[in-house]
Structures are given as structure tokens and as C-alpha cells.
Amino acid sequence: MGPSRFDLSSTYPVTSAQVDTYHRDGHILLRNLASHEEVAHFRPLIVDLVDEIARTRDLWVRLDDSRKLFRQVINVWRMGEAIKELIFAKRFARVAAQLMGVKGVRLYHDRALIKDPGGTATPWHKDHYSWPLATHNTTKFWLALSDISLDMGAMVFATGTHRGAHFPELPISLGSEEMLARMLDTYKVPTMSYIMRAGVVTFHSGDVLHSALENTSPHRRELVAIMYYADGTLVLEPNNEHRKADLKEFLPGLMPSDTAATEMNPLLFESP
Helix, strand or coil: CCCCCCCCCCCCCCCHHHHHHHHHHCEEEECCCCCHHHHHHHHHHHHHHHHHHHCCCCCEEECCCCCEEEEEEECHHHHCHHHHHHHCCHHHHHHHHHHHCCCEEEEEEEEEEEECCCCCCEEEECHHHHCCECCCCEEEEEEECCCECCCECCEEEECCCCCCCCCCCCCCCHHHHHHHHHHHHHCCCCEEECCECCCCEEEEECCCCEEECCECCCCCEEEEEEEEEECCCEECCCCCHHHHHHHHHHCCCCCCCCECCCCCCCEEEECC
């Protein structure tokens, strides 16, 4: 399949107020970053790919007691030029750079995520716990491929926790969920959930605590996520098994203190 008819390099107007909101809260919702027509084109490419792979492979991400969270396929950009066009969209990468306040951003990896009916709630966690990246300039982009109501497993963000020193980075587990939920209650941290129409996106800092609700609806929650980080970032010395695994998988061949840039981490946007 050749390139689509869409201009994914077009500029989306980001305001200074939106940048301030992202830095204050650690998360933001943006409307109309992707059009209904674009989502209608790319959604079946991604969803059909997940369903096809699921027929021959177990894609479930599970909790430590084997409860199922969601199904995922990592780095779908490597599975076809048609999907790569969406993941490499300069429009999205430019917004990531503007929100973080950096000159350029690289791709860490992407994930196609489907939370089926009955999918368990995702515990509180910080993404940066697993990322061997020596920077706080990381962000994750979520694109709703279909309408997502609260009962479909909507994301929940703990506002401002990217700036708080109280909350440790921990692996996703039932134990960490209990501890972090108790801390959020103790410190009276406000939380935010978003109802997302298809094409609506959120960005959240890799350092902000977030979770996802259980999918109690009869519908699948369909998302694609893209992780960006500032160009010029160095590789962090892995201090846990998750970062060791990520270093091997997403920054192959690199060592601590190397510049985090391989053929798997292309520069997706750089300001003039």
C-alpha cells in the first residue's frame, strides 16, 4: 500500500497556554490533532494487524497474579509502510517537541493497544521507570482509534506528580498499586480522566503517575501510543530489570552514556 492522501506534516497550532498546562499538570488532551478521515483510514490497518497477530501469539500483558490488562503489539511502524506513515507523522512529533520545549524529538517506540471487555484496571505507574533515558523530556502520545468512554478503560492521570518528589518509580504490580493509591489519597492529589472521541489525543510526561480503569463495557478500547524523547538524550545506566530489557530491545547496541540514537530511534522532528 502506498502513501495515503493525508498531509501528516501539516502544522497543528499549539498555544502557550497549552504548553503551560502540560508543564503544570504533566498531561494534556488535544482535539483535532488527527482528523476523523485520518483515523478512519489508519484504524483498520492497526486493529487488523493486532487481530491477525493475536491469532497465532499471546499478546496479553498481565498483572503479577495473571489478570489480563490489555493486548499490545510493539513497534507497529516496522510492520508496514502504511502504518509507518502514521507513527512517523511530523505533525504529532512537532507537538511533542513544543510541549516539552525541546528542539527535536526521536522515536523511542510505539504500541498498538487494545483493552477488551473485561480487561483489568491498569495500576498506577510511571513510564520512565522502564526507560533507560537520562532525561525528563519524555512524553507519550495516545491516539484514540475509536470513541472511548470512561467505562471502556479510560486513562487516569495524577495531576502534577511529574514534579512531586513523594512518588517513587515502581514496576506495575498489585503491591505498587496499593501503595501509590494510598499516597495519592494522603497527599490529596487531583486526578483526571478523559472521555476521548476518535482522533482525540493525550500527551503525558514519562514521569507522571497514570493508570487506566477496567473495561466494563461491551466494547474494545483501541489506542495507538507513540513515545518520544528529546534529541541528544544520553543512555541511562539501567538500575532495574525493566530498563535493562528496554535498553536491549529499543536502544540496541548502545551502552550507558552513549547518545540515545539508533536506526530504531529516528529523528521525527527538528525545528529549523
